Amino acid sequence: MVNIILLGPPGAGKGTQAKRISSLYNIPHISTGDMFREAIKKGTELGKTAAKFINEGHLVPDELTIAIVKERLNKDDCKNGYLLDGFPRTLPQAEALDALTLELARPLTHVINITCGTQELVRRITGRRVCRKCGAPYHIDTLKPKVTGICDLCGGELYQRADDTKEALLVRLDHYYKETKPLEDYYKAKKLLVEVDGELGLEGTLKAIKKVLGATK
Numbered sequence: 001m002v003n004i005i006l007l008g009p010p011g012a013g014k015g016t017q018a019k020r021i022s023s024l025y026n027i028p029h030i031s032t033g034d035m036f037r038e039a040i041k042k043g044t045e046l047g048k049t050a051a052k053f054i055n056e057g058h059l060v061p062d063e064l065t066i067a068i069v070k071e072r073l074n075k076d077d078c079k080n081g082y083l084l085d086g087f088p089r090t091l092p093q094a095e096a097l098d099a100l101t102l103e104l105a106r107p108l109t110h111v112i113n114i115t116c117g118t119q120e121l122v123r124r125i126t127g128r129r130v131c132r133k134c135g136a137p138y139h140i141d142t143l144k145p146k147v148t149g150i151c152d153l154c155g156g157e158l159y160q161r162a163d164d165t166k167e168a169l170l171v172r173l174d175h176y177y178k179e180t181k182p183l184e185d186y187y188k189a190k191k192l193l194v195e196v197d198g199e200l201g202l203e204g205t206l207k208a209i210k211k212v213l214g215a216t217k
């Protein structure tokens with residue numbers, strides 16, 4: 001059984017690889033970013049609050065973020081493994097996750113830190129387009145859909161996320177370096193952290209992650 005965290009800066013490829021790994025192991029892909037975007041789309045109270053932070057590149061407050069992960073990890077489909085993408089991002093979140101995984105007897109098995117240089121992160125994020133319907137990521141230069149503006153997988157419309165502007169990205173990177181990067185030491189001390197190069201290309205990075213997980217498929 002694998003209980004995984006994917007760590008890494010915005011644009012490192014967490015979402016892209018999470019989709020592949022979760023379908024390989026048939027485990028739920030739990031992305032706090034996707035959960036917030038879904039709440040924003042539905043216009044819920046959570047969505048309205050989260051949008052104020054997300055659109056400018058700020059982190060959503062810990063208590064809200066921890067509450068949605070608690071509810072999600074409690075579900076039965078996480079019994080046989082789960083993959084967290086974008087959580088935890090702060091020390092209080094990491095500590096809350098420790099308490100939760102202990103309570104549920106669903107301990108972490110791997111923390112995979114996907115690395116990527118800042119210049120490449122800026123290129124990827126500012127050129128990213130996402131499917132409104134299924135969330136599949138594309139890039140205007142390096143991962144083009146067959147038909148401009150249309151998702152290859154479901155035919156949905158492609159759009160640019162509100163927080164994928166250069167201004168919001170600089171704020172997101174600042175939060176990453178100040179609040180999330182220190183978690184590398186937190187998980188190193190627990191002997192769970194493994195680094196994977198996020199600049200090996202989509203297949204190269206996937207292969208490296210599969211090696212860490214000991215995947216035979």
Ligand code: AP5
Pocket residue numbers: 008009010011012013014015016017031032033034036053054055057058059060061065085086087088089093124125127128129137138139142143163172198199200201202203205
């Ligand atoms: P979230 O949705 O989690 O965004 P993020 O962490 O900033 O990560 P991204 O989705 O931007 O990047 P990614 O690493 O998934 O890269 P991707 O695979 O898409 O969070 C959004 C916001 O929600 C946060 O800013 C915050 O406000 C809030 N939030 C979420 N979680 C929170 C938490 N725990 N606490 C508080 N607030 C929270 O790839 C990017 C692009 O690169 C794509 O175009 C892709 O095609 C391309 N690409 C990927 N891999 C490669 C590769 N190997 N080679 C070439 N191109 C590649």
